[in-house]
Amino acid sequence: MEKKCIIVGVTAGIAAYKTCTLVSSLKKAGHDVHVLMSENAMKFVSPLTFQTLSANRVITDTFMTDWTPEVHHISLAHKADAFVVAPASADFIAKAANGIADDMLTTTFLASYCPKLVVPAMNTHMLENPATQRNIAQLKQDGIMVMESDSGYLACGDTGRGRMPEADEIADALGMALQNDKFLQGKKVVISAGPTCEAIDPVRYITNHSSGKMGYALARAARNAGADAVLVSGPSVLKAPYGVRICHIVSAADLAETVLEESEDADAVIMAAAVADYTPIETAKEKIKKSEGDLGIALKRTQDVLLELGKRKKAHQVLIGFAMETENLLANAQKKLEGKNADYIVANSIADQGAGFGVDTNKITILSHTGQKAFALMSKDDAAWTILKECLEHDRGEKDAAGY
Numbered sequence: 001m002e003k004k005c006i007i008v009g010v011t012a013g014i015a016a017y018k019t020c021t022l023v024s025s026l027k028k029a030g031h032d033v034h035v036l037m038s039e040n041a042m043k044f045v046s047p048l049t050f051q052t053l054s055a056n057r058v059i060t061d062t063f064m065t066d067w068t069p070e071v072h073h074i075s076l077a078h079k080a081d082a083f084v085v086a087p088a089s090a091d092f093i094a095k096a097a098n099g100i101a102d103d104m105l106t107t108t109f110l111a112s113y114c115p116k117l118v119v120p121a122m123n124t125h126m127l128e129n130p131a132t133q134r135n136i137a138q139l140k141q142d143g144i145m146v147m148e149s150d151s152g153y154l155a156c157g158d159t160g161r162g163r164m165p166e167a168d169e170i171a172d173a174l175g176m177a178l179q180n181d182k183f184l185q186g187k188k189v190v191i192s193a194g195p196t197c198e199a200i201d202p203v204r205y206i207t208n209h210s211s212g213k214m215g216y217a218l219a220r221a222a223r224n225a226g227a228d229a230v231l232v233s234g235p236s237v238l239k240a241p242y243g244v245r246i247c248h249i250v251s252a253a254d255l256a257e258t259v260l261e262e263s264e265d266a267d268a269v270i271m272a273a274a275v276a277d278y279t280p281i282e283t284a285k286e287k288i289k290k291s292e293g294d295l296g297i298a299l300k301r302t303q304d305v306l307l308e309l310g311k312r313k314k315a316h317q318v319l320i321g322f323a324m325e326t327e328n329l330l331a332n333a334q335k336k337l338e339g340k341n342a343d344y345i346v347a348n349s350i351a352d353q354g355a356g357f358g359v360d361t362n363k364i365t366i367l368s369h370t371g372q373k374a375f376a377l378m379s380k381d382d383a384a385w386t387i388l389k390e391c392l393e394h395d396r397g398e399k400d401a402a403g404y
């Protein structure tokens with residue numbers, strides 16, 4: 001992600017301790033981070049903490065007495081690329097929804113015109129109070145993103161909705177606000193990711209090394225580009241990207257059913273999942289006990305989902321498959337492109353350093369029916385953005401004319 005100027009507003013709430021991690025991670029990612037605090041927020045975390053983490057002066061007072069030629073709340077508002085308020089108290093939300101500007105934070109918030117993200121954190125009853133709900137609805141209507149609160153144990157002793165999401169989730173949601181290039185607005189993109197598990201008996205299964213990282217990065221990138229992103233995911237330790245609808249599947253048969261159903265009204269389908277090609281003919285009802293000698297497991301073919309999607313492809317749909325190979329990368333990828341009626345195949349070789357299972361980077365070649373483009377090693381997030389831009393930004397006709 002490009003380096004941006006991000007304002008982090010902090011209001012009074014115990015969750016302010018999590019904002020320290022948020023500021024630290026945004027700063028580590030190279031952004032210029034400016035923290036604004038309400039007066040009561042300073043009772044929870046000292047401005048010095050945020051000052052040290054952000055390496056910028058923390059602004060708390062609208063009428064700072066030390067002379068400066070800039071009007072702080074206006075100059076900051078001008079240069080901000082995004083404004084996140086976390087935690088956002090009921091009081092702040094009420095003020096922001098009604099245009100009240102009575103301290104440095106609310107004044108700058110009102111003066112800013114960059115994308116804004118509000119992260120409520122409060123007691124369940126305060127959050128669910130019709131007044132707060134009305135104010136949240138007003139913020140959304142004004143084009144401000146409001147993050148859903150997590151549920152769980154709250155510091156006040158209650159259990160319920162109102163917990164502030166973790167810093168990494170807020171940073172993830174901020175990615176959506178920071179991306180101005182919404183070239184997939186109004187499009188539905190279905191992405192499959194991760195491995196499948198084929199049960200042998202109630203205890204054992206056949207699977208592969210796929211971590212899901214490439215597919216999850218694609219879902220995040222599609223969401224950032226404004227798409228209605230649906231992620232069909234096999235078992236993975238990864239967290240679902242914020243704002244992406246996730247369908248959890250286990251077996252190749254589950255995946256086929258969900259992807260084929262979701263693809264009905266999709267504009268693009270990306271098959272990044274490592275789908276098992278074979279599954280046990282029978283799944284034993286009870287755990288298989290060991291006996292002397294070797295054991296064979298009879299397997300049958302699973303449905304080839306990409307092939308089926310290719311057969312059902314509608315005129316406006318774009319179909320993207322992956323080819324992960326250990327040898328003859330491009331020849332095998334070309335065979336998949338033609339054999340499965342895909343529009344693009346993203347080929348990568350696990351023999352390449354930094355590409356393949358579990359790592360955060362990838363080295364891809366995109367094949368289409370009119371040519372191919374190879375890319376240098378890059379992060380999976382950058383690879384995901386590249387794939388979407390190359391394959392989905394323009395329709396097929398424009399691409400053919402450009403001689404892709």
Ligand code: CTP
Nearest residue numbers: 271272273275276303304305306321322323324
């Ligand atoms: N794929 C699929 N359904 C399957 C197997 C694979 O939709 N049952 C998809 C994958 O998600 C990927 C593409 O097909 O987008 C290529 O998968 P890959 O396993 O590399 O190739 P196969 O077609 O299975 O061929 P082979 O195993 O012979 O390489």
